[in-house]
Amino acid sequence: MAKRIDVEHLDVYYGDFLAVHDVTMTVPARSVTALIGPSGCGKSTVLRSLNRMHEVTRGGRVEGSIRLDGVDLYAPDMDPVLVRRMVGMVFQRPNPFPTMSIYDNVAAGLRLNGVKDKATLDGVVEQSLKGANLWTEVKDRLRKPGAGLSGGQQQRLCIARAIAVQPQVLLMDEPCSALDPISTLAIEDLITELKAAYTIVIVTHNMQQAARVSDQTAFFNLAATGKPGELIEVGPTSTIFSNPGVKATEDYIEGRFG
Amino acid sequence: MSVSTTSRVVVTFPDRTRARTQRDRAARVSMALAFVVAVIPLAWILVTVTTQGAQLLFSSTWWVNSQRGINSTMVGGGARHAINGTLIQAGVTALIAVPIGVLTAVYLVEFGRGRLARAVSFMVDILTGVPSIVAALFVYAVWVGTFGFQRVGFAVCLALVLLMIPVVVRTTEEMLKLVPNELREASLALGVPRWTTIVRVVLPTALSGIVTGVLLGLARVMGETAPLLILGPYTKNLATDLFSGLMPTLPTMINQDRSELGQAAAVERMWATALTLIVLVLVLNLAGRLVARLGSVSR
């Protein structure tokens, strides 16, 4: 059920401000693609345009095309709500719904879209929590508030919540930046497991993390402050890290600027 | 780049510890004083009303009988008619004002951009400042003047609605603004439509604050007297029909007995009625908070 993403000549705007210019890349199905680059180069912006969350920001709009297994996500008759059901997202800061229990958090995506059958919900909640490696830790307190978990557990709860609606693609924007090293490892292991079923795009500032989890790496950069961000190069992670085609990529990866 | 040691600026901080502790003490004392000053009138009112009025509240007839057939020189009867009237009018007022107020706030926070939103917000500000007597006179002018209807309980409700809406809008607005944007995004990113996100995620998160706002609005409306004097004159009889006849309320009952200050029976009734109103508002507050708490998950 995972799908590939084709991005072509993507320009992303905030009002009149062109934040990202002319991105063309392909994300293969069942793989992990890492987006790296200095702060402000537009990684989050690109990521959020992949599930049409970008247009939630006032003035946010996109030119160019993004296709999911050939289906144009920005076609005029495409419902952004359906896009977001196909392309799930995990945010930088864990954001479980504070009024909901652990169970309700995971079930939220289904419930809020009208699924009521108890057996289905129970099944999906268990399966998603297991999928997010959280089940054994929370199975005895499913009715407790989701906000009562540790940061790392909350982030895995958010991953469970995202995969509960059974998307084809999972986007993650620096999912470990608020977490300790142990939780980070847990999430990284999880990403490696999830890629068997999902197409994953992850933004990270951590080069080791990109090297550990991703199959493909895309490096973004800014020509200068105020200029739009651009995709400098994209390729297999091993190539980008050991033998990049562009000097800027090498400098960034080796920490010589950024 | 190397830092030359000769040109290093060394900062010595002046010792202000003593001055700071003194200012700290002064601030503490003045805050405590301000608190006491603020609480004195409140405590005074509560003590007076309770000592003067509590006894009648325990009489066998207070909560069940009306004042039918009882004149100002006589003891006895109850406040049932006025309690009914106040509760019915407050309930109907809330039924109209809460949806309008909450939806207006949702519009302002979640959708409102540009001119219309600024206009709405400005109107709400104006409404907040409208004195209750003006709201009452406005409804009187329309209800009795333009349409030629009789003065009935429902007209009172309309005036109260005007007074309650801005309170509900402003508090709900503040509460909705406190809901972190991340929650809206989390919900939208799950493929939940915008409206469902607002109704099922944003509003529940803000619920306890909204309930507080509604209760504040209700408390204001229940004690409001000007619209009642103009649109809802007192009667001693039980009345439940909002659309015909007069409907007695606690504030108008207080006003009635106040006009008979020479009579001991009337004076006692006045205090008891005042205490009843306070108790009703208090009970409503507690009930509302309980409901709001049951609505959210246990911690």
Ligand SMILES: Nc1ncnc2c1ncn2[C@@H]1O[C@H](COP(=O)(O)OP(=O)(O)OP(=O)(O)O)[C@@H](O)[C@H]1O
């Ligand atoms: N809501 C917004 N309105 C206007 N401009 C924005 C908005 N969000 C981001 N931008 C701009 O878009 C550009 C790209 O921002 P983006 O958040 O995508 O960067 P990023 O690569 O994710 O950075 P970081 O690594 O710090 O998260 C920046 O110039 C930023 O100032």
Ligand SMILES: [Mg+2]
């Ligand atoms: Mg970012």
